[in-house]
């Protein structure tokens with residue numbers, strides 16, 4: 001029997017319809033202590049570049065348009 005460990009979704013998801021990175025916003029990238037968020041230079045939207053997260057939440061609380069959602073794993077709540 002195998003035990004699945006692969007995440008089906010990155011813990012941090014950016015709603016691209018709300019993200020205003022194309023207007024110069026980089027707040028979530030700047031506040032992340034792990035530097036795991038980045039701006040996609042083609043789409044001009046923020047995204048989770050590295051699938052690692054401390055669930056510290058400033059990216060979600062500081063985003064001016066509420067575009068960031070951090071999914072905290074059940075066991076950490």
Ligand code: SF4
Nearest residue numbers: 019020025027028063
């Ligand atoms: S803080 Fe919000 S609006 Fe700004 S780049 Fe990040 S996701 Fe986009």
Ligand code: SF4
Nearest residue numbers: 032053054056057059
């Ligand atoms: S919750 Fe913290 S570690 Fe995770 S992406 Fe946001 S700022 Fe970075």
